[in-house]
Amino acid sequence: MQEVRTLYWVGGTEGRLRLIDQTRLPGELVELECRNAETVWEAIRALRVRGAPAIGIAAAYGICLGLQTVAGQDAAAFHARLQEVADYLAESRPTAVNLFWAIRRMTRRARDLRDAGASPIETHQALLAEAQAIEAEDRRMCRAIGRHGAELLPDGAGVLTHCNAGGLATADYGTALAVVYAAVELGKRVHVFVDETRPLLQGARLTAWELRRREIPCTLICDSMAAMVMKQGKVQAVVTGADRIARNGDAANKIGTYGVALAAAAHRIPFYVAAPSSTFDLSLDSGEEIPIELRAAGEVTHCHGRPVAPEGIDVYNPAFDVTPAGLIAALVCERGVLRPVCEARIAEVLETSATS
């Protein structure tokens, strides 16, 4: 299997970020080169890079890019620009908390370095190392998620997933799909039912593409077919990713996840959410506090630039919904399998160490 890198840095502090333009998959595998923070912002907003962990990594590198013009200036100018770039990138998308987590980690690191008397050039170098550490940690976390989650899948399982929480949503290997990949590596037979995931078809375009590259048996369905496939007994587990998980375990994920979780509950099929600890937002009591991104009507009304609905029709297009903790059989993060899904168990696992 040809190596595919979702996003990676090339060169030193004056280098650049390269990422797969996911809007062009599955038709074309094309890399986009980002040479400034603006290109990164646009890539995140337009979903060229998407998936909560991947946009966190992209934002961290975006900060490095945004500082290239001021690395030779004085500390005041450097840190003012840092704050400007951080605020700017934080505006790219509102729901995935990994974005804010990565930006905060980068700005905190810069502050610590300034307090320790580091020069702008030294700080810029250290921030690139920090972004690379975030990326490397993500790779390790995805493997650990896979290892923990694989035990949840019985041999011969039909696994339904929604959207793309695979290698394309992370630095590598994925979260929900990591569970599948690791189970297959253990020798388990798995068949994946792939929700196409309207409106932007990340399931049809990205998950189906990833699974085929890894030669994992899969069947593409429309989102509306998930309940019927479950009723037919073809699905033994549902695994999705998450974009933000509140302290009580409520999980925001791609629109449609909640409906899948309701259908799974009706058929007594376990519904699992796989995500790194950076996806948890312990500042939020529940999913009701998670901001939900509303996107343009055109994503629903047009396909390949041509209308599929009457002109001027009113459209509601939330990019995410929230699945309540009560519908989630377990959360799988790099530290293990969290169940039952409740505040006490989450606090126990996540607050024992400050970083992964």
Next chain:
Amino acid sequence: MQEVRTLYWVGGTEGRLRLIDQTRLPGELVELECRNAETVWEAIRALRVRGAPAIGIAAAYGICLGLQTVAGQDAAAFHARLQEVADYLAESRPTAVNLFWAIRRMTRRARDLRDAGASPIETHQALLAEAQAIEAEDRRMCRAIGRHGAELLPDGAGVLTHCNAGGLATADYGTALAVVYAAVELGKRVHVFVDETRPLLQGARLTAWELRRREIPCTLICDSMAAMVMKQGKVQAVVTGADRIARNGDAANKIGTYGVALAAAAHRIPFYVAAPSSTFDLSLDSGEEIPIELRAAGEVTHCHGRPVAPEGIDVYNPAFDVTPAGLIAALVCERGVLRPVCEARIAEVLETSATS
């Protein structure tokens, strides 16, 4: 509002069937003229005319067209051809029972006429009158369904519907949408949430188009958004049509309906099915016996002729699913509101008179 006729006959026994080519909506309002049974078969198979009641009417007229070449021949040739055309049209689509109901009604009428000594020319004339009666009855039934169903909707209701069970699915006025239209005519305020209805987008293309023409407030959503909209309290009732209803009340309808019914149940929102009595198939014990049409993968993998999924991906594309009676708050047919939805109540209402 400009008059739109879903399908209608022009001329006498040597006339033709005209119908709106619904595959070209909402972009173009174009009529297709059918001059033989083959064109009708293709129009049904390709969903140029769709909706259980409308395909029943189309098939009845299709029989008249198929007999035009033999109306001057002897009775044996005429009735052999009739059987041939009936069998042929019955192969066009497998799930909607109205198709078989209409074909059976036409062939039974022809047999009665033959037994009474009618000539082929007389029989052909009587069959055209029978097809026109089926169409006229459908118009009356839709109005009656609307009248009965309107009482189920509270003033100010948000109503969610799936696929198109409107005027375009019938001779006129619709079944599920008839309930909305009649409620609005009574002065109730209604806002309709329109599931786009993948893969063929009958909701986005047809229901949204119909509702806008009638100036009924509506919002288009992806199928995967229905559960979230329900959770937000925006929906007070779900109303869909049906393609076949078994004796116990299990109802086959457009794929995705079952998932909508599960979501409605989880939010304690009443889920109603509106359909004429010709949609009931009392020969079937339950929905498990309803044949489900599987359609081509390309409906899912392509949009406007361009791929949205990897080439060669395995696809499961059932056109219908079955909603169990236990999830249906009431069935609305032209004879009234049937509830609870159970075999005894259905038998009581449907077996009291042989025809409507």
